[in-house]
Amino acid sequence: MGYQLEDFDYELPHELIAQTPLKQRDASRLLVLDHKTGQYEDHHFYEIIDQLNPGDAVVMNNSRVLPARLHGQKSDTKGHVEVLLLKNVEGDTWETLVKPARKLLVGQEISFGNGELKAVITEELEHGGRMVKFSYQGIFLEVLEQLGEMPLPPYIKEKLNDQERYQTVYSKVNGSAAAPTAGLHWTPELLAKVEAKGVSLVELTLHVGLGTFRPVEEANIEDHKMHSEFYQLSQEAADTLNSVKAKGGRIIATGTTSIRTLETIGSKFAGELKADSGWTDIFIKPGYNWTVVDGFITNFHLPKSTLVMLVAAFTGRDNILNAYHHAIEEKYRFFSFGDAMFIK
Structure with a gap:
């Protein structure tokens, strides 16, 4: 049935x-x-x-x-950006979800922390998805541990201590x-x-x-x-x-x-x-x-x-x-x- x-x-x-x-x-x-x-x-x-x-x-x-939620800013306008890592595609390229999606187009550069982590959007996907290539010094997971937040589900509003x-x-x-x-x-x-x-x-x-x-x-x-x-x-x-x-x-x-x-x-x-x-x-x-x-x-x-x-x-x-x-x-x-x- x-x-x-x-x-x-x-x-x-x-x-x-x-x-x-x-x-x-x-x-x-x-x-x-x-x-x-x-x-x-x-x-x-x-x-x-x-x-x-x-x-x-x-x-x-x-x-x-992964502490996969990153808060950063557009390198040109300094506008706030949120990037959520979904999966590692190859090397330093990740499939992500971004906000605000309509303002984040191919070629846009983003900076996180004090520039310890940088990213450029390489491809647009559906549903607010973007391919993003990261650049950084050192080990990616260590940079992520420092800058990223736990991606709690959208229905959880409380902060996780x-x-x-x-x-x-x-x-x-x-x-x-x-x-x-x-x-x-x-x-x-x-x-x-x-x-x-x-x-x-x-x-x-x-x-x-x-x-x-x-x-x-x-x-x-x-x-x-x-x-x-x-x-x-x-x-x-x-x-x-x-x-x-x-x-x-x-x-x-x-x-x-x-x-x-x-x-x-x-x-x-x-x-x-x-x-x-x-x-x-x-x-x-x-x-x-x-x-x-x-x-x-x-x-x-x-x-x-x-x-x-x-x-x-x-x-x-x-x-x-x-x-x-x-x-x-x-x-x-x-x-x-x-x-x-x-x-x-």
Whole structure:
């Protein structure tokens, strides 16, 4: 059956959009949903350990968010400019989003800080996108750490005091424009307990693009074009996961980014996992044929987003919307700094 965009809408009171992270990462609430029966239970994230069995594997995306939002000025008029790094295309050339887009044309030079970082626009793209070539002294990431800000989602208005709270505790590989937020609930202590229970911890990398927040504009969701994101799975990780599967364990993904990586590779190799890397624009929506993932941890997603559609592809549309309505009644916290779901 073909779904329309309206089928994935729900009413969310504004005050339930979490503006700041909780003091303790794993103190967030956890709504456990059985995808077959649609039944749900209220828990806390630190109780996730009770949902995992020895022999299962928990998969985590170790991508790290770049401080990708830069404030600078046009070299000629000194007018204020905002540049958001989306992805590194080649060398010092990046695909970016710029504001004010109509005033930033090819050839425009921009300066950041006291000229420690300079840029020139080399190409215009759609939706306010620009190709930008940077010049600087030293190491780009170090210059970025100094001058850049965390690119928090547009619905978060509060200032983030501790930048590390928009990173997972296992983030290692720089490259994301947004955090893989389902992983924000894990603590090193909780992961150690999970491992001690006999659950394998497996890492992969998917660099989250800002297309994650791009609204679906087509009434018929089949017409939506997904953005592409870079992923990587090592041979060691693939071997561990294949072995877990072969012994009857479950593969539990932390977040939609881990799901997208696993299912991209599983679809490519008929349900088997192999060392692989590349770009994926997989669009998982109701009717999708799952190949690898047996359950997952995820946050509560924006109405009409591709992420709600992905979750609905696993649970069925009615089950997920019923669970969301319960979460709203119980005043769960929504979106990036919000509470979590475990879908089994």
